[in-house]
Amino acid sequence: MRIVFAALLTVFTSLPALAYRVAPVADKVTQTECGACHMVYPAALLPARSWDAITADLANHFGEDASLEQTVVDGIKAYLMANAGDVAGDGRGLIRGLPQDQTPLRITELPMFTRIHGNFSPRTMKKIGVAGNCSFCHQAATKGMFEDD
């Protein structure tokens, strides 16, 4: 029994830390324009209908005017929708369990987000500023890597 336990312990401690991986944004314009104000959220973190809704109202983007020329918006929208979690992905990951009739505008509104993170304490919020500042803890977030620590 003791040997089995020791063997299991060795296996678990030698495994790399759990990480959630998605494809990083590969489109240059999306990187530049979205990345001008916030971390570049990988497209797989939301379903296509969410990207559709977000890019349809950039003049009112979470309290900011993030307007862009329509041709630029169209390109970004096409990229994000084609690579969305329910299109390019398998519908698992962060969008798992999201009801089909819901169109969240924030990644932090996803059921899985809350399940994984719980609610951030006021102290944590003071440090990270906004809940969507993934890179504050997940340093490789824009590369699509979310380490479990």
Added chain:
Amino acid sequence: MSLKAWIVTGAFIGGLAVPVLAAAGQDAVLAQYKTQAIAADPAFAGFSAKRGAELYKSSNSAGGPDTPSCSSCHTASPLKAGMTRAGKAIEPMAVSASPSRFTDIAKTEKWFGRNCKTVLGRACSAQEKGDFITYLSGL
């Protein structure tokens, strides 16, 4: 290519570069706003760094509730780096700290277009834009 051809080519490129360099910096952008400011008001008497500073520091209620002032994101000192509400660092606004500021008219217009609406709740006039750039160019 012969040496002579290289020299001729180099001289040609060098000759082209001079007017491009002369038009670089903030002058080209300011000149465009000056033209617009005169068109809007024939009595326009030049841009003012003082008015630009007042605009930068002003507190407004017509824009977004989280962004009453330029300093909300850019901090009270344009010489310092700011931070977007989403936690991303913003290079300082002062030209002395960020020389590429206001050298690209399309980029300049894009950000005035967005941020005047977010902070002031309206578009900025050409005079306001010129005042703002004049202030930030002289720090």
